[in-house]
Amino acid sequence: MSSNPTSDRLYFRQLLAGRDFAQSDPIAGQMVNFIYLIGDRQTRECVIVDPAWNIDDLWEIAAADEMKITGVLATHFHADHIGGDLFGTDVPGVRALLEKAALKIHCQRAEEEWILRGTGISKTDLAPADSGDKVRVGDIEITLIHTPGHTPGSQCFLVEDRLVAGDTLFLQGCGRTDFPGGDKDEIYRSITERLAKIPDSTVLYPGHLYAPEPCASMGETRKSNFVFQVPSIEAWRQMV
């Protein structure tokens, strides 16, 4: 897995719910989700990672940058990432976005059923992927890496020297595994094995602002995040 430095063509925006958009939604402010726009500055196309909370705001942010949203990447099915019922609150997400434009939602195959159940969209809206598959936006290539554990079909996105990790890996700690479909063995393997080849120079962009900084290099994260200090899966099982 190579990591290229950021090219001139890469368009990449990290947007914090409750601050950069959905400012009037107090729950969005509490959930501190990050949404990402990734695209090609030359062709002016982008994909949106985990659209939720306020679809009109997100659409307008892309439009203000003269970028056209041409697809969706879903890290996982949870409502705070792609919309649906969040403990009794109906969070707007992919379903509202599909009313604006017919877009494909790229998910891991293992997440398909969970997304359909949680959002009520139809199977034809989904583009199920396998680990290692790539999505192209203009000249920008994004690699989809299956990292199960937080959910069965959680995935991370590698684009040039950046890793968008959803709820698999945060700067401090990792995603919970006590929700339906969670698996603590799998998340440990995802972080320590499936993401092992990601270079230290690659920058980690998480799914929530759960640390003082919004992003950090994988090298720093490997030094400071406790998950990487756990010596074995047996020790991990004892801990969580």
Ligand SMILES: [Fe+2]
């Ligand atoms: Fe989640």
